[in-house]
Amino acid sequence: MCAPFVLEDVRQELSRRGFIAAVAACGAGVAAPAAAQQKQVRMPKGFRDVVDLTHPFSAKLPVYPAYKPIQVRERFNVARDGFAANEVTFDEHTGTHVDAPSHFVAGGVSGDRIPAAQLIAPLAVIAIADRAAKNADTLVTVDDLLVWEKRHGRLPSGALVAMDAGWDARANSSDRFLNRDAKGVLHSPGFSEQAAHFLVDQRDIAGVGVDTLSLDGGAAQKFVAHLTILGAGKYGVELMANLSRIPPAGATVFIGAMKHEGATGGPARIIAVI
Amino acid sequence: MCAPFVLEDVRQELSRRGFIAAVAACGAGVAAPAAAQQKQVRMPKGFRDVVDLTHPFSAKLPVYPAYKPIQVRERFNVARDGFAANEVTFDEHTGTHVDAPSHFVAGGVSGDRIPAAQLIAPLAVIAIADRAAKNADTLVTVDDLLVWEKRHGRLPSGALVAMDAGWDARANSSDRFLNRDAKGVLHSPGFSEQAAHFLVDQRDIAGVGVDTLSLDGGAAQKFVAHLTILGAGKYGVELMANLSRIPPAGATVFIGAMKHEGATGGPARIIAVI
Numbered sequence: 001m002c003a004p005f006v007l008e009d010v011r012q013e014l015s016r017r018g019f020i021a022a023v024a025a026c027g028a029g030v031a032a033p034a035a036a037q038q039k040q041v042r043m044p045k046g047f048r049d050v051v052d053l054t055h056p057f058s059a060k061l062p063v064y065p066a067y068k069p070i071q072v073r074e075r076f077n078v079a080r081d082g083f084a085a086n087e088v089t090f091d092e093h094t095g096t097h098v099d100a101p102s103h104f105v106a107g108g109v110s111g112d113r114i115p116a117a118q119l120i121a122p123l124a125v126i127a128i129a130d131r132a133a134k135n136a137d138t139l140v141t142v143d144d145l146l147v148w149e150k151r152h153g154r155l156p157s158g159a160l161v162a163m164d165a166g167w168d169a170r171a172n173s174s175d176r177f178l179n180r181d182a183k184g185v186l187h188s189p190g191f192s193e194q195a196a197h198f199l200v201d202q203r204d205i206a207g208v209g210v211d212t213l214s215l216d217g218g219a220a221q222k223f224v225a226h227l228t229i230l231g232a233g234k235y236g237v238e239l240m241a242n243l244s245r246i247p248p249a250g251a252t253v254f255i256g257a258m259k260h261e262g263a264t265g266g267p268a269r270i271i272a273v274i
Numbered sequence: 275m276c277a278p279f280v281l282e283d284v285r286q287e288l289s290r291r292g293f294i295a296a297v298a299a300c301g302a303g304v305a306a307p308a309a310a311q312q313k314q315v316r317m318p319k320g321f322r323d324v325v326d327l328t329h330p331f332s333a334k335l336p337v338y339p340a341y342k343p344i345q346v347r348e349r350f351n352v353a354r355d356g357f358a359a360n361e362v363t364f365d366e367h368t369g370t371h372v373d374a375p376s377h378f379v380a381g382g383v384s385g386d387r388i389p390a391a392q393l394i395a396p397l398a399v400i401a402i403a404d405r406a407a408k409n410a411d412t413l414v415t416v417d418d419l420l421v422w423e424k425r426h427g428r429l430p431s432g433a434l435v436a437m438d439a440g441w442d443a444r445a446n447s448s449d450r451f452l453n454r455d456a457k458g459v460l461h462s463p464g465f466s467e468q469a470a471h472f473l474v475d476q477r478d479i480a481g482v483g484v485d486t487l488s489l490d491g492g493a494a495q496k497f498v499a500h501l502t503i504l505g506a507g508k509y510g511v512e513l514m515a516n517l518s519r520i521p522p523a524g525a526t527v528f529i530g531a532m533k534h535e536g537a538t539g540g541p542a543r544i545i546a547v548i
Contacts, residue, residue, distance in 0.1 A: 044394040044432060044526065052390035057534040066350070067359070072534055075365065076340070078380040083497070084538045085341070085377065089363040091349065095534070103359065106352040116326035116545045120318040120528070158318060223357070252318065254394070256530015256543040260331040260346055260369070264358045269530040269542070271390045 044273070053253065053270040055171055055241045057095035062170075062177035062239075064213045065186075067091040095267040098257040099215070099236035103264040104226050111263030114235055118206040122156035123253040123272055124148060125246050129166030132189045136179055138165075139192040139217050145199070152249035155203045160253050162209030164243035165189040171241070179218065186218030191225040200232035207255070209237035237270065246272055318547070327527065327544040329445055329515045331369035336444075336451035336513075338487045339460075341365040369541040372531040373489070373510035377538040378500050385537030388509055392480040396430035397527040397546055398422060399520050403440030406463045410453055412439075413466040413491050419473070426523035429477045434527050436483030438517035439463040445515070453492065460492030465499040474506035481529070483511035511544065520546050 044050065055061055059069035070090040077084045092111075093099065101108030126148055131138045140163050145155065155161060167188060170176040179187045189212060191199075196215070199205050208215055208229050215236045216225040229236055237255060251272045258266035318324065329335055333343035344364040351358045366385075367373065375382030400422055405412045414437050419429070429435060441462060444450040453461045463486060465473075470489070473479050482489055482503050489510045490499040503510055511529060525546045532540035 044391060045396065045430070046526075047394070050391040050394060052533075054533045056386050057532065070534060072536060078378065083378050083500075084380075085366050086536070086538060087363065087365055088532075088534060088540065089361065092360050092362060104352065104357050106358075112330050117318060117324040119543070119545060120321070120324060120547060122319065156319070226357075252320075254528040254530065254545065256528065256545075258331065258362075258532075258541060259326075259328045259543055260344060260362060260541075262346060262360070264360060266362065267532060267534075269393070269533055271393060271528065271530075273394060 047273040049274040051242055051245050051251075051272045051274065053240050053242050053246075053272055054096045054268070055168070055239060057267055060172070061095060062174040062213065063091070063094045065178075067094050070094060090267060092264055092266045093238070096239045096241060096270055097237070097265055098255060098268045099226070099230060099238060099265045100263055101230045101233050101235065102262075103236075104223065104230045108230060109233055110261070111257050111265050112259045112261050114257060118158065118235070119255040119257060121158050121160040121206045121253050121255065123246060123251040124152070124155055124159050124161045125164050125243050125248045125251075126161065127164045127244070127248065128189060129164055129244065132165040132167070136187040136189065137217055137219050138189050140190070140195045141192050142194050142198045145195060148248060155199075155205065157204040158206045159203075160207045160209050160237065160255070161199055161205055162237070162240060162243055163189065163191065163211065165211055166244065167211040168241045168243070171239075177213070188212040188214070188218035190217035190220065191215055191229075193224045193228065196225040196228035200228060200234060205234060207235040207237060209240050211240045211243055213238055236265075237268070240270065247274065250274065321547040323548040325516055325519050325525075325546045325548070327514050327516050327520075327546055328370045328542070329442070329513060331541055334446070335369060336448040336487065337365070337368045339452075341368050344368060364541060366538055366540045367512070370513045370515060370544055371511070371539055372529060372542045373500070373504060373512060373539045374537055375504045375507050375509065376536075377510075378497065378504045382504060383507055384535070385531050385539050386533045386535050388531060392432065392509070393529040393531060395432055395434040395480045395527050395529065397520060397525040398426070398429055398433050398435045399438050399517050399522045399525075400435065401438045401518070401522065402463060403438055403518065406439040406441070410461040410463065411491055411493050412463050414464070414469045415466050416468050416472045419469060422522060429473075429479060431478040432480045434481045434483050434511065434529070435473055435479055436511070436514060436517055437463065437465065437485065439485055440518065441485040442515045442517070445513075451487070462486040462488070462492035464491035464494065465489055465503075467498045467502065470499040470502035474502060474508060479508060481509040481511060483514050485514045485517055487512055510539075511542070514544065521548065524548065
């Protein structure tokens with residue numbers, strides 16, 4: 001149902017006709033709770049499920065040290081201006097986001113130049129959440145990748161290979177997500193140097209994803225996974241959500257990377273279809 | 275080929291191993307021109323073509339009056355900091371972007387609450403570029419929609435119905451894109467009130483797209499198409515590119531809408547697969 005002030009706003013503008021239609025449409029959707037809407041949503045033809053791998057992007061979401069949280073500032077609102085619009089400011093590597101090669105490689109491919117066809121990818125999920133629950137410094141190893149291949153076949157060409165460390169469940173707490181020790185060192189899973197090399201040297205992937213804030217383990221002294229993956233012209237995806245809802249093999253993921261010129265990366269809407 | 279300074283950066287970090295692999299990978303892609311890369315890109319399995327419907331997002335791109343161009347400010351760079359990252363500021367309704375219902379409807383669904391399944395949509399392209407070249411005020415009519423249906427069948431459930439007015443070819447000139455007359459009135463195509471009503475009342479669409487800056491014609495006194503479409507809980511997509519490269523029926527489009535909380539819309543990476 002729509003609140004009366006909503007109807008009033010619509011009625012004022014749709015003066016000549018369409019008010020009844022607007023009320024009907026409103027009852028059908030405008031103010032329905034998101035959960036109820038979700039139930040009514042028909043799956044796109046040819047897919048049996050759609051999973052949003054994107055965290056809601058807000059100032060509460062953990063950010064990697066050096067970056068600041070997103071700011072959303074109202075510029076226009078419906079009551080005063082007849083329409084609403086915000087100004088948004090963020091550091092590129094916040095929220096669920098893409099790392100372009102240019103994030104770590106001077107002269108590397110920027111986000112706006114990643115070919116669109118690479119942003120639609122077979123999704124391979126490497127599940128290490130059980131291990132990560134016991135050891136926050138655990139890394140995806142070459143063995144993990146070979147075990148995946150033994151079960152599901154060779155990693156597909158053009159794949160996004162994503163680590164599910166169960167870290168998205170910590171997203172409501174920066175302390176738990178960053179997981180600093182007494183010395184300030186971060187502890188979170190990532191890709192080992194060897195696994196990163198295996199993926200870019202031995203397989204034909206499009207990118208590497210993590211549900212943490214970094215392709216490298218939090219405690220890494222150098223960004224070797226970043227440098228290896230981005231240095232090979234592949235992209236990274238960080239702070240992914242809901243990977244535990246995706247089968248290890250068979251899903252397709254759409255990486256809705258921002259396309260501002262010279263992007264070193266940026267927030268992305270990431271949606272998987274199964 | 276990679277510039278020597280790129281290799282040097284990579285070599286400094288990949289000290290122990292992998293330099294040779296990095297050089298090889300670099301030659302294979304990092305610094306290759308975008309056009310050359312595009313050619314090498316393998317299509318995602320199951321699709322024969324991928325078309326990016328997103329304009330490169332820069333301060334040169336036309337903006338609707340009241341909004342200001344995107345600002346990208348360097349915060350870190352590889353030479354000084356070992357990595358590069360920018361701060362980005364934009365008004366939500368700039369670049370190729372989504373209009374959420376909350377853009378015009380107080381209490382309407384915000385961008386972060388549009389269900390992911392609605393962001394993967396059959397794409398119906400209504401081509402009116404020939405007409406628009408002669409009359410910038412032309413609007414998509416109910417007849418245009420019925421002609422499309424006569425050729426291609428009923429507009430699919432959950433579709434994005436997009437107007438191709440040939441306006442993307444003007445994107446390199448704000449003057450030609452906005453197309454103001456001597457009195458400052460904008461002249462650009464959009465959806466007629468009746469067509470908007472038809473789509474939300476008589477069909478089961480997810481959203482409406484345009485290659486102009488507004489769902490309404492530029493000369494419209496009131497935002498009736500906006501109010502009708504967003505008022506019915508559907509989303510809009512504005513400043514789309516490359517619609518002329520899409521068949522009128524049969525493509526699927528991914529709407530990579532930003533997911534910041536309370537979004538009235540925002541820049542989106544939009545990619546069609548055929």
